[in-house]
Structure formats: C-alpha cells, structure tokens
Amino acid sequence: MATIRKRDGKKGVGYQVQVRIKGGDVETASFKSLTKARLWAQSIEASIREGRHFTGSESKKFTLSDLIDRFLMHPSLKAKTKIQYTPQLLWWSKQLGPLKLSDISPDKIASQRDKLLKSGNKTSTANRYLAALSSAFSMAVREFGWIETNPCTKIRKLTEPRGRTRYLTKNECSRLLDECEKSGVRELLIIVILALNTGARKNELRWLRWTDVDLHKGTLLFRDTKNELFRSVPMVGRGLKFMREWGKVRLLDTDLVFPGKNPKNPVLFEKSWRTALKSAGIEDFRFHDLRHSSASYLAMNNVSVRTIAEILGHKTLSMVQRYSHLSSEHLRSEIARTMEALDL
Structure with missing residues (x-):
C-alpha cells in the first residue's frame, strides 16, 4: 500500500511516496507533482502484483x-x-x-x-x-x-491430457520380441525384455552399471531415477537368463552394462528399435509404452496398485491408478465381502 506525504520545503511543495514491499523493505521516491507521485506509486504496486518488481540492483x-x-x-x-x-x-x-x-x-x-x-x-x-x-x-x-x-x-500450469495406457497385446509382444531377436542387436532384445520385466525407463536401463546388477540374487538397482530414489527390482525368466549370458561377455574397459561404440557412453538403439516396430507391424507405440505394458500386465494379473507403484518407483498411487480398470476382480471380492457383512 502506497503512502503519499505532502512536504513544504524551501523550493516549494513536494510529495514523498513510500511503497512497502514484501519482507519489510520500503521503496521511496519524491516528486514535485502529486499526479506523478500517484502514477509512480501505481506503477510500483502493479509491478509487485505482477511479480516483476525487484528492489535489488542485481x-x-x-x-x-x-x-x-x-x-x-x-x-x-x-x-x-x-x-x-x-x-x-x-x-x-x-x-x-x-x-x-x-x-x-x-x-x-x-x-x-x-x-x-x-x-x-x-x-x-x-x-x-x-x-x-x-x-x-x-x-x-x-x-x-x-x-x-x-x-x-x-503462471498457471497448462492442463495436460491424461497419460497414455497403450500396451502391447500378447500377439504384439511376441512379434516385437521376434523382430528384436532378428535385428542382430543383442542389446536391444535384452533391454526390451528387461523393460517389460521391470517397468524400467529407457535411460534407467541404458545407464545401468554392472555394480548395480546382482546376477546371483537376480536383482537390478536403479540409482539415477526420475524421482531421485533408489529402486531395486527383481529379474525373472528370460530377463535373468539373458543377463547371466550377457555377463559372461561383458567388456572389461567399462562398467556400463550396455556400452556404445564409445565405452564411456551407453548404447544408442533408436534406429534398431524403430526398425523392429515397423517389421512387427506395431503402430503408435513408444519405448516408454513398454513401461505401461509392464504395469498393465501386472494389473491384469491382479497385482495390487500399491505393489505396481513400488515396482515402477512411483512416490504416489495416483500415477498407477490408470491401470486399475484393467483388473476389477480384486475390487469385486472386497465389495462382495462388505455386502455380505451388511446382508445386502
């Protein structure tokens, strides 16, 4: 709120304006004209409301x-x-x-x-x-x-469309894995299977290091995650089998599980991935949708939303609620038990 005081001086009448800023600071200026004093005060107050007023010279x-x-x-x-x-x-x-x-x-x-x-x-x-x-x-x-x-x-955040739940059908999954195997890029097949197995993000897998792989226990430890929390996920089936085979031919000059031509950087497989999708006749599908596929398969097998969130590494359950419609049987049993207790 601006305060304007009239001052009588040797050089005539003047007007001193004070505008109190958040935090206790005060902006002060003097004018010979009351109109100019009011305009200045209004401009300062407007800039404060708009979030563009800074008292510092920096x-x-x-x-x-x-x-x-x-x-x-x-x-x-x-x-x-x-x-x-x-x-x-x-x-x-x-x-x-x-x-x-x-x-x-x-x-x-x-x-x-x-x-x-x-x-x-x-x-x-x-x-x-x-x-x-x-x-x-x-x-x-x-x-x-x-x-x-x-x-x-x-600035208000723009409303985004609801997240995708595109996942591979059983037939699409089979075709995709066949094409990944035919590609000749062994890393691609293993990475895709691990993505379906663990629900891991692309870069979590690309930057995976052998120090975070336990082939004996069959677990992967993801350190560099989106929410910056460590996440340990078990490997099973073909994923564990292929990783044990892959570990026998690992490079000694890098700790990366999937190194690229430069051993310091992870493998780039986008071209091979797109080729495999095209050859398998799969459309409207991104690598991140393998993560959705993993979650969807778990939901369809009646795995709880809380467990799916733990596997995917989500802090809250809201992110995995999108998969709940794929499994209603666990809800059916809970509702039936409740209604039976109420004799309804």
Missing part, C-alpha cells in the same frame, strides 16, 4: 541470458538434467535473453510460452519449457540473490 544489472549461462554451468546441475534443459533454456534465451531480469514479467513469459503452442507443440511440451525456466529463476532467487521472487510461479 535484477537491473543482469539479463536472462546471463542467468541461463550461469545456471547451465552450475556444478549442482546433473549431466542428464543439463542435457534436457539446454535446448529449452536456449530457446528462452533466444526469445527473452536480452531483457533485464527486472523487466521480465509473468505476462511476458506466458506470451512466449503460448508461441510454443501456436507452433504446434503440445501443452506438455510447453509445461516442460516453463519448468526449465522456473528452475533457473529459482536458483537466481535462492543462491544468486539476483531477484526476490520467481515470476514463473505466478
């Missing part, structure tokens, strides 16, 4: 490009996160990079985000771009001290 010194460059070089940024964020943040730098941080408002950010939608991107993509920018602004608030608030927090 926000007027650094540009968004400065922030993005420093953020991407920060030692706490994981290599995988940096790879994911770099193209997104470079896009933001191209759109708003020259602007001072003090001039970047939620409205300007939202307007640029909407350009992504107009150019044909999905709402989920626009949300990911905004999340990347928000991470940079959060670091500017918490660590750099360049700004006081993150303008991205005032």
Whole structure:
C-alpha cells in the first residue's frame, strides 16, 4: 500500500511516496507533482502484483541470458538434467535473453510460452519449457540473490491430457520380441525384455552399471531415477537368463552394462528399435509404452496398485491408478465381502 506525504520545503511543495514491499523493505521516491507521485506509486504496486518488481540492483544489472549461462554451468546441475534443459533454456534465451531480469514479467513469459503452442507443440511440451525456466529463476532467487521472487510461479500450469495406457497385446509382444531377436542387436532384445520385466525407463536401463546388477540374487538397482530414489527390482525368466549370458561377455574397459561404440557412453538403439516396430507391424507405440505394458500386465494379473507403484518407483498411487480398470476382480471380492457383512 502506497503512502503519499505532502512536504513544504524551501523550493516549494513536494510529495514523498513510500511503497512497502514484501519482507519489510520500503521503496521511496519524491516528486514535485502529486499526479506523478500517484502514477509512480501505481506503477510500483502493479509491478509487485505482477511479480516483476525487484528492489535489488542485481535484477537491473543482469539479463536472462546471463542467468541461463550461469545456471547451465552450475556444478549442482546433473549431466542428464543439463542435457534436457539446454535446448529449452536456449530457446528462452533466444526469445527473452536480452531483457533485464527486472523487466521480465509473468505476462511476458506466458506470451512466449503460448508461441510454443501456436507452433504446434503440445501443452506438455510447453509445461516442460516453463519448468526449465522456473528452475533457473529459482536458483537466481535462492543462491544468486539476483531477484526476490520467481515470476514463473505466478503462471498457471497448462492442463495436460491424461497419460497414455497403450500396451502391447500378447500377439504384439511376441512379434516385437521376434523382430528384436532378428535385428542382430543383442542389446536391444535384452533391454526390451528387461523393460517389460521391470517397468524400467529407457535411460534407467541404458545407464545401468554392472555394480548395480546382482546376477546371483537376480536383482537390478536403479540409482539415477526420475524421482531421485533408489529402486531395486527383481529379474525373472528370460530377463535373468539373458543377463547371466550377457555377463559372461561383458567388456572389461567399462562398467556400463550396455556400452556404445564409445565405452564411456551407453548404447544408442533408436534406429534398431524403430526398425523392429515397423517389421512387427506395431503402430503408435513408444519405448516408454513398454513401461505401461509392464504395469498393465501386472494389473491384469491382479497385482495390487500399491505393489505396481513400488515396482515402477512411483512416490504416489495416483500415477498407477490408470491401470486399475484393467483388473476389477480384486475390487469385486472386497465389495462382495462388505455386502455380505451388511446382508445386502
């Protein structure tokens, strides 16, 4: 709330304006005109409401490009996160990079985000771009001290469509595994079987290391997970059999289970994967849908939602509720028991 005080001085009448900022700070300015004093107060209050008012000089010194460059070089940024964020943040730098941080408002950010939608991107993509920018602004608030608030927090997240539940039918699964075996890329067959066996994400499998594989107990330990929690999952059947065979021919100059041509990096199998899908006549299917397939098979065999969440590594049950419609028998028995008790 702005306060305007009239001052009588040697040079005539003046007006002093004070606007109290969140946190106890006060912005002050003096004017000879009451109209100008009121306009200034209104502009400060408007900028506070819009989340673009910063009292520090740092926000007027650094540009968004400065922030993005420093953020991407920060030692706490994981290599995988940096790879994911770099193209997104470079896009933001191209759109708003020259602007001072003090001039970047939620409205300007939202307007640029909407350009992504107009150019044909999905709402989920626009949300990911905004999340990347928000991470940079959060670091500017918490660590750099360049700004006081993150303008991205005032932007409402776009509604995304419900998650896919596309999974392989028994016939599709058989055809796909046959084509993976015919591909000649042994890693592809093993990785696909492990994805169906464990519900693991693609990069969890690609970056798997032998130190996290227990062939005796038949378990895999995933360390670099999406929610940053370790997850141990058992291997059974063909997955365990193939991994034990694969372990006998492992390379000695790398700890990666599936190394690429450069042993320091994991194998790239996208081309072989797409070829196998095409040869198997399977359409509208992504590698991540193997994870959905694994969860769906468990649900159809009456495995509880809580157990499926534990296997997939979800923190909450809401992410696996999408599979509950595939198994109603466990609900039927519980309802029948309850109705019997009520004599209904």
